[in-house]
Amino acid sequence: MGLLEGKKLLVTGVLMDSSIAFHVARLAQEEGAEVVLTSFGRTMKITQTISRRLPEPVEVVELDVTNTEHLETLAERLEPIIGSLDGVVHSIGFAPQGAFTFMDATWEDVSTALHASAYSLKALAKAAEPLMKDGGAVVGLTFDAKFAWPVYDWMGVAKAAFESTNRYLARDLGPQGIRCNLVAAGPIRTTAAKSIPGFEQFEETWNNRAPLGWDVSDAVPAARACAALLSDWFPATTGEIVHVDGGVHAMGQ
Numbered sequence: 001m002g003l004l005e006g007k008k009l010l011v012t013g014v015l016m017d018s019s020i021a022f023h024v025a026r027l028a029q030e031e032g033a034e035v036v037l038t039s040f041g042r043t044m045k046i047t048q049t050i051s052r053r054l055p056e057p058v059e060v061v062e063l064d065v066t067n068t069e070h071l072e073t074l075a076e077r078l079e080p081i082i083g084s085l086d087g088v089v090h091s092i093g094f095a096p097q098g099a100f101t102f103m104d105a106t107w108e109d110v111s112t113a114l115h116a117s118a119y120s121l122k123a124l125a126k127a128a129e130p131l132m133k134d135g136g137a138v139v140g141l142t143f144d145a146k147f148a149w150p151v152y153d154w155m156g157v158a159k160a161a162f163e164s165t166n167r168y169l170a171r172d173l174g175p176q177g178i179r180c181n182l183v184a185a186g187p188i189r190t191t192a193a194k195s196i197p198g199f200e201q202f203e204e205t206w207n208n209r210a211p212l213g214w215d216v217s218d219a220v221p222a223a224r225a226c227a228a229l230l231s232d233w234f235p236a237t238t239g240e241i242v243h244v245d246g247g248v249h250a251m252g253q
Contacts, residue, residue: 009086089230141185
């Protein structure tokens with residue numbers, strides 16, 4: 001019996017087969033779960049193409065987490081496909097290029113980053129909640145927001161808001177039996193990472209700082225942590241951030 005046998009999961013953020021979200025979906029299927037993916041706009045065809053590399057065929061539903069109509073209709077569109085949900089994976093982040101220059105960023109750039117990368121966690125959880133009548137798990141992906149990282153700038157601020165949002169979700173969804181946790185992954189060479197100017201600074205130094213070492217091309221360790229948090233093996237854990245970064249978060253300079 002697989003770790004996620006019988007679970008029904010919604011996974012966002014599958015763009016490439018190198019992404020953490022792709023490996024979460026793959027592992028979930030291998031562990032017995034039924035999976036539905038989301039995408040929107042021009043990326044729909046990309047997600048549909050990449051989804052064919054999963055062990056089992058999946059449906060891809062349209063969802064832009066900044067689109068109110070998409071969110072309000074998500075449950076009714078998902079129900080005929082999957083019936084109910086036991087878990088949701090938030091693997092979404094976006095910031096305009098201007099948000100990566102901290103002192104010069106405009107509010108328009110910053111507000112876009114906060115909406116897509118922080119508020120969207122609450123929006124997605126609320127949209128999925130009607131299908132999680134028997135409880136379940138919301139799992140999001142973050143990049144440790146305790147520090148002012150080089151080049152990350154307003155996306156780092158958005159991630160701090162994202163992590164705070166997770167704690168408030170844990171408070172408000174706990175009575176419904178819904179656990180809300182995050183995985184703080186080290187740098188992975190994904191589509192999102194490539195859009196951040198100077199992100200190679202992390203890639204070049206992380207392995208040297210990680211006591212366990214770190215492979216920027218390997219998304220599987222972070223995906224396994226997500227799968228574990230989606231399972232029944234963490235029944236009393238919520239509001240938590242699990243670090244999957246080779247141990248860098250625990251080290252001094």
